[in-house]
């Protein structure tokens with residue numbers, strides 16, 4: 001059920017500001033793809049245009065083609081909610097629903113999409129929480145508000161919420177930036193475990209993490225402040241970290257940036 | 259590896275201090291701030307307060323220029339000056355400014371609370387005299403100028419029905435309008451709605467009353483009533499709706515805007531359609547704030563007198579049917595009794611006012627308990 005994503009000339013704007021310019025890349029199904037690059041180079045913007053989350057912001061728009069299994073999701077007759085049901089997302093900052101308990105947060109996607117059966121919800125919640133390495137910490141207080149968790153726990157709650165609806169593509173925007181090494185490892189294990197079923201795209205500033213979990217790596221960069229971000233190099237992870245072909249990539253990997 | 263090496267090299271290049279006494283020179287030019295200093299004792303503040311009061315009284319009373327109000331004001335000014343001077347000499351200028359500012363803020367708070375406490379006290383003192391069985395269970399029907407009893411039953415019924423109907427109409431309308439403006443409205447229509455809501459906020463209540471009088475009582479009600487125009491509690495409710503609607507729309511709008519965009523995005527990312535996101539995520543998050551706004555509007559509407567007088571007439575007898583014939587309200591009864599020639603009327607006016615305030619207070623507390631605390635106020 002995993003999906004191949006093909007971006008062709010994807011250009012995204014915030015109002016009149018062009019944030020990314022003509023990104024072209026193919027993301028293989030059943031793989032982990034890492035996007036790396038300096039802050040502000042448009043990784044989040046590109047990620048958000050994969051599930052049409054970019055256009056939620058007023059004035060933001062996307063040009064180009066983005067196909068998921070040969071279906072252009074930017075075609076006018078495409079149902080946005082259906083796209084997002086297939087392509088889930090974990091955000092850079094944890095955003096649990098403040099009015100809901102931990103349990104309700106995890107099953108929010110299922111419940112709001114019409115699943116009513118209590119045992120099914122309970123089972124899905126436990127499975128998702130175990131996958132996100134949060135079950136042991138919250139199993140005794142599932143009825144407490146989701147906002148009562150620590151920042152890292154909230155992030156894992158959001159990961160659990162995203163995987164509970166079983167999307168076919170999972171987009172993760174720096175999911176581990178607020179996590180301790182143990183949870184980070186758990187999330188990485190989760191990604192490796194999920195990848196025989198899903199397509200995973202992850203944005204990370206942690207190069208070791210990119211090297212550990214990803215099959216392919218894309219390096220984004222900007223030429224100067226105010227310029228749009230672009231995809232500098234996209235290749236197998238071993239190649240990017242071992243022998244990148246663009247000098248700029250080599251400098252970034254080696255920590256000699258700017 | 260190479261990164262760490264470069265970093266070490268860079269650190270090594272930081273120039274060492276070459277003075278014989280190490281870095282004592284630089285240290286001397288910027289003295290370490292003292293963590294402990296002399297503090298004004300608590301009794302000193304009390305002493306300054308007593309001295310200020312004494313001095314003010316000694317000036318005001320012998321000269322015969324005022325009463326205790328002037329004494330308090332002069333004493334407050336003297337106290338502020340005294341605290342400033344004392345703190346300056348003992349603790350230094352920074353602390354003096356700090357103490358004066360906090361004293362100022364405290365006195366501003368007291369100044370704001372004093373009238374409120376005074377109103378409450380007067381209301382309770384004068385209003386509790388007539389809180390008897392007759393007041394709550396009889397009306398003003400057949401009560402003449404020489405009758406000591408008479409009650410507000412008809413007015414309580416009127417207030418409850420009129421504000422209740424007005425709230426029932428306002429809340430769905432107002433919340434839907436706010437949702438439209440915040441979540442869906444783009445372009446000129448949303449801007450126009452916002453503009454007119456702003457204009458409506460400033461409508462005087464008598465204008466709302468006149469509007470309903472000319473539109474409902476004189477034009478529509480004859481058609482429902484066999485050709486005769488008629489006053490009704492429902493007409494009053496319509497006038498109150500006109501007054502409540504802009505407040506509810508405005509406050510709901512503000513509360514919806516406070517809900518972070520990341521929550522909406524979180525729901526969208528789960529494949530939840532927009533309307534469901536608004537209904538199940540955004541509204542519940544904003545609910546406590548929305549309830550507060552509704553209760554503010556309701557409290558204002560319950561206290562309106564002019565529109566009720568204009569379109570409900572304000573009768574003396576009990577009428578539980580809001581759609582036909584005159585109705586009274588607590589605010590209107592207060593107004594009528596306050597201006598009545600009977601020596602028993604003022605007590606009824608005070609009790610009606612107290613009942614009105616208590617009613618609004620109870621409703622507000624109940625609503626807050628039901629809605630809970632805002633999840634955003636963390």
Ligand SMILES: Nc1ncnc2c1ncn2[C@@H]1O[C@H](COP(=O)(O)OP(=O)(O)OP(=O)(O)O)[C@@H](O)[C@H]1O
Pocket residue numbers: 014017019037038039040041042043044045046057092229
């Ligand atoms: N809501 C917005 N409105 C306007 N410009 C934005 C907005 N969000 C991002 N940008 C701009 O778009 C560019 C790309 O931002 P983006 O968030 O995609 O960067 P990023 O690569 O994810 O950075 P980071 O690693 O810091 O998260 C930046 O120049 C940023 O200033």
Ligand SMILES: [Mg+2]
Pocket residue numbers: 043044045092173
């Ligand atoms: Mg980002």
